[in-house]
Amino acid sequence: MKKITNIITIVLFLAILFGLSVAFVAMPDKSYSENEKRNLQTFPEFSLEALMDGKFSSEINEYFADQFPLRDAFVSIKALAELSLFKGENNGVLLGENETLAVRTFSIFKDRLNRTDNMDHFYNQSVVRQLEALNKFAAEKASVPVHVIIPPRVIDVASESFNYPSNVSVSLDAIVSTTLSKDLLIPVSPVLKEKYSAGEYVYYRTDHHWTTLGAYYAYVEIMKSFGMEEDIIPRDKFTVNVVADDFYGTTWSKCGFSFVSPDTMEFWSLGNDDKFTTTIGERSFSGFYDMSYLETMDKYSAFISGTNDITLVESNYDEERPVLLLPKDSFANSLVPFLAQHFDLVLVNMANRMTNISAYAEQYSADRILFVWNAENLITSGNLGNVN
Amino acid sequence: MVFSSLIFLFSYLTVTLLLYFTLPKKWRNAVLFTVSLIFYGWGEPAYILVMLVSILAAYLFGFLIDKNRESNKRKAKLYMVLSLCSNLVFLLFFKYCNFFIENLSLIPFLSSLEPIKDLVLPVGISFYTFQIMSYTIDLYRGNTAVQRNFVAFGTYVTLFPQLIAGPIVRYRDIDDQLITREHSVEKFSEGIRRFCAGLAKKVLLADTIFAVAEYFQSLHGIQPTVAGSWMIVICYTFQIYFDFSGYSDMAIGLGKMIGFEFLENFNYPYMAGSITDFWRRWHMSLSTWFKEYVYIPLGGNRKGLLKQYRNIAIVWLLTGFWHGANWNFILWGVYFGALLMLEKTFLLKVLNKIPKVFSHIYALLFIAIGWLIFFFTDMSAGWSVFTTMFGFGGADFTTATVNYDILRNLALIVICIIGSTPYPKKLYYYLVKRFRTIEYLSPVLTCGSFLLCVAYMVDSTFSPFLYYNF
Numbered sequence: 001m002k003k004i005t006n007i008i009t010i011v012l013f014l015a016i017l018f019g020l021s022v023a024f025v026a027m028p029d030k031s032y033s034e035n036e037k038r039n040l041q042t043f044p045e046f047s048l049e050a051l052m053d054g055k056f057s058s059e060i061n062e063y064f065a066d067q068f069p070l071r072d073a074f075v076s077i078k079a080l081a082e083l084s085l086f087k088g089e090n091n092g093v094l095l096g097e098n099e100t101l102a103v104r105t106f107s108i109f110k111d112r113l114n115r116t117d118n119m120d121h122f123y124n125q126s127v128v129r130q131l132e133a134l135n136k137f138a139a140e141k142a143s144v145p146v147h148v149i150i151p152p153r154v155i156d157v158a159s160e161s162f163n164y165p166s167n168v169s170v171s172l173d174a175i176v177s178t179t180l181s182k183d184l185l186i187p188v189s190p191v192l193k194e195k196y197s198a199g200e201y202v203y204y205r206t207d208h209h210w211t212t213l214g215a216y217y218a219y220v221e222i223m224k225s226f227g228m229e230e231d232i233i234p235r236d237k238f239t240v241n242v243v244a245d246d247f248y249g250t251t252w253s254k255c256g257f258s259f260v261s262p263d264t265m266e267f268w269s270l271g272n273d274d275k276f277t278t279t280i281g282e283r284s285f286s287g288f289y290d291m292s293y294l295e296t297m298d299k300y301s302a303f304i305s306g307t308n309d310i311t312l313v314e315s316n317y318d319e320e321r322p323v324l325l326l327p328k329d330s331f332a333n334s335l336v337p338f339l340a341q342h343f344d345l346v347l348v349n350m351a352n353r354m355t356n357i358s359a360y361a362e363q364y365s366a367d368r369i370l371f372v373w374n375a376e377n378l379i380t381s382g383n384l385g386n387v388n
Numbered sequence: 389m390v391f392s393s394l395i396f397l398f399s400y401l402t403v404t405l406l407l408y409f410t411l412p413k414k415w416r417n418a419v420l421f422t423v424s425l426i427f428y429g430w431g432e433p434a435y436i437l438v439m440l441v442s443i444l445a446a447y448l449f450g451f452l453i454d455k456n457r458e459s460n461k462r463k464a465k466l467y468m469v470l471s472l473c474s475n476l477v478f479l480l481f482f483k484y485c486n487f488f489i490e491n492l493s494l495i496p497f498l499s500s501l502e503p504i505k506d507l508v509l510p511v512g513i514s515f516y517t518f519q520i521m522s523y524t525i526d527l528y529r530g531n532t533a534v535q536r537n538f539v540a541f542g543t544y545v546t547l548f549p550q551l552i553a554g555p556i557v558r559y560r561d562i563d564d565q566l567i568t569r570e571h572s573v574e575k576f577s578e579g580i581r582r583f584c585a586g587l588a589k590k591v592l593l594a595d596t597i598f599a600v601a602e603y604f605q606s607l608h609g610i611q612p613t614v615a616g617s618w619m620i621v622i623c624y625t626f627q628i629y630f631d632f633s634g635y636s637d638m639a640i641g642l643g644k645m646i647g648f649e650f651l652e653n654f655n656y657p658y659m660a661g662s663i664t665d666f667w668r669r670w671h672m673s674l675s676t677w678f679k680e681y682v683y684i685p686l687g688g689n690r691k692g693l694l695k696q697y698r699n700i701a702i703v704w705l706l707t708g709f710w711h712g713a714n715w716n717f718i719l720w721g722v723y724f725g726a727l728l729m730l731e732k733t734f735l736l737k738v739l740n741k742i743p744k745v746f747s748h749i750y751a752l753l754f755i756a757i758g759w760l761i762f763f764f765t766d767m768s769a770g771w772s773v774f775t776t777m778f779g780f781g782g783a784d785f786t787t788a789t790v791n792y793d794i795l796r797n798l799a800l801i802v803i804c805i806i807g808s809t810p811y812p813k814k815l816y817y818y819l820v821k822r823f824r825t826i827e828y829l830s831p832v833l834t835c836g837s838f839l840l841c842v843a844y845m846v847d848s849t850f851s852p853f854l855y856y857n858f
Binding site: 003005006007008009010012013014016017018020021024051052054057060061064065068071074075077078079081085086087088089091121123163164165167168256 | 389393394395397398399401402405430431432433434573574576577578580581584607610611787788789791792796797798799800803827828830831834835838839840842843844845846847848
């Protein structure tokens with residue numbers, strides 16, 4: 001009796017050990033993971049030098065993990081194991097109702113070097129310093145009206161879907177509304193939260209961005225703050241095209257919960273997209289969308305072809321339209337189809353430390369400036385503090 | 389190389405087992421010696437040389453000690469001391485040199501002393517140095533015979549299962565196994581079970597609870613809370629046990645696979661009812677080593693109470709210092725030395741009289757505080773956690789986030805608590821006795837947990853590039 005179980009143990013163990021070893025050697029290497037959106041480690045180059053300083057061995061460790069057979073399956077197994085311990089999250093991603101995913105944001109510490117993942121605490125002084133830099137910029141530097149919109153994180157908007165304390169969201173909101181000057185801030189959280197509670201699809205479940213519907217509500221608030229309430233295009237004027245029903249966003253890529261169902265993505269149109277041209281450096285295309293991204297994992301980048309340093313969106317007709325300068329992150333990309341109906345747009349990628357905004361305002365003769373900078377970026381990068 | 393890595397399991401171990409069991413029997417030690425050197429040199433190849441010099445010195449001095457042991461005791465002693473020195477000099481240089489320089493440079497007229505740059509501690513040097521010393525001393529004492537076969541001696545020192553983190557195997561415990569050892573289905577499968585259990589302890593428990601400890605430690609830097617600081621200490625307490633005992637289990641398991649029997653290193657240390665008891669159950673191979681080669685030669689407990697206290701003090705200063713060249717380790721050693729003396733004087737008698745549950749709580753509390761000292765090489769950071777634990781400094785008791793994160797990890801902590809006791813094992817044996825078929829669960833559990841460990845290892849480098857979200 002005893003003997004049999006021993007033999008079973010040995011056979012099973014050796015089968016796994018040798019099976020995976022052989023599979024590892026036999027399988028061809030992949031150089032890119034679309035799921036994780038990064039290059040994978042391929043077999044490292046061998047040199048005596050690399051061997052002696054440990055570079056070779058550290059790269060080969062990565063090589064093993066990156067090219068391991070059944071990698072995605074193992075990642076999912078780990079995620080399920082974490083869930084079965086009632087952890088409710090994996091790799092810093094919370095699993096909420098209706099398969100909604102939210103990231104626990106990492107935080108920057110006082111010394112700005114020490115970064116910890118998934119803390120979801122923010123450092124007050126850093127946030128305040130950045131908001132005050134915006135106040136100062138509006139008061140002293142800018143010669144045109146300045147507005148700021150801070151798109152909330154999924155965890156802020158969808159807090160009711162998560163068994164997660166909302167005190168951080170609340171205090172972040174409070175700091176923003178007390179520090180940022182009243183005429184700058186375009187409050188958008190209350191509307192989005194209200195719509196979310198009413199069951200509207202304002203944020204993707206598997207991505208950190210707002211949906212096109214969410215962007216529409218933000219557009220309405222923006223127009224109100226601009227004093228252009230009469231110009232707001234009613235929702236029913238738009239034709240809604242579902243362009244993807246298999247969209248898995250960045251949050252999904254991180255969490256390993258492969259059972260979560262995908263999001264759908266919509267483009268809203270007034271039927272006049274071809275009246276506009278998007279220009280990125282030397283390259284330009286008609287309308288607002290780079291459809292090639294819809295074939296990839298990174299579908300959100302279909303909006304104005306993703307993140308680029310300077311993007312211009314202009315009307316093809318020589319009408320005199322006001323120019324709106326947008327120092328922004330990717331949340332602005334899905335606002336473009338709405339705002340472009342009223343303004344010629346200049347989008348400046350602030351993530352790439354392009355913070356000399358007054359120079360851009362002058363260069364492009366901006367009539368208004370709208371900062372679009374989401375709450376997660378506010379917490380995790382200090383970029384806004386350098387605006388001038 | 390570490391056991392809990394994909395490269396170890398799916399190339400090193402595969403190839404090693406294949407070579408070991410397919411090549412002719414007489415080459416087995418040579419195979420082990422060679423693969424062990426590769427195992428050792430994986431991260432820092434240059435240090436193979438350091439280790440080989442140590443091995444060679446002890447091997448050669450061994451002949452001289454053996455030759456003079458009967459005829460010229462003084463000469464034999466001289467060779468023993470030389471041999472020990474030739475080993476210790478590397479340990480002193482690599483591990484302690486900079487510590488001494490840094491502290492000496494605090495003295496005004498020595499302030500020009502500068503630490504040696506880029507001095508990296510060779511992996512496992514504290515362990516293999518002690519193993520080599522056990523050979524030299526036992527040989528001098530006549531407790532073991534000289535080893536004439538260099539490959540066999542080299543295999544003893546470098547044997548990859550215990551090379552990096554013990555157990556510290558005394559030479560005389562395995563000298564005959566170096567020549568002949570038994571391989572059997574029973575032993576090999578027992579080795580697999582033991583290895584997988586250790587791997588699970590390390591990957592599923594130690595590493596995950598360590599992440600929780602790190603999280604709460606970071607939180608402490610932003611917003612200290614009483615509950616959060618207790619979590620730091622509790623998580624570190626479990627992490628070190630499952631990490632270290634998991635490593636020993638893996639070593640013992642791997643040893644069995646290739647025919648060796650190593651002595652046990654842990655015996656449910658958190659079941660201890662006193663600190664004295666704890667140190668009989670924790671890292672037993674180190675305690676044995678110090679007892680045998682330091683405490684007893686100093687006179688042990690046979691020369692009066694005063695001398696005994698002196699000997700305890702020396703052993704625990706050395707034990708602390710052995711764990712690391714930093715003041716906190718010395719403090720840690722002194723802390724346990726002092727507790728042991730207190731227990732010897734009167735505390736043990738008290739502990740034996742009170743209900744078991746209280747003595748257990750006492751032991752766990754002082755063990756946990758010990759780990760607090762152990763973990764914080766920055767002693768002011770450790771002090772800050774310590775004071776917060778007991779409500780000083782005006783920290784809140786808890787916050788909503790702290791509660792959330794405690795609840796989230798509660799199941800893991802409960803598993804760690806249960807895993808620190810002998811009850812799961814007892815339950816298993818009880819069930820097997822009642823229902824024979826339960827036995828068939830064993831291969832499934834073993835290989836299932838192995839696969840789960842692989843999943844966690846694959847995921848640990850699963851690092852999507854997500855900061856393109858601007």
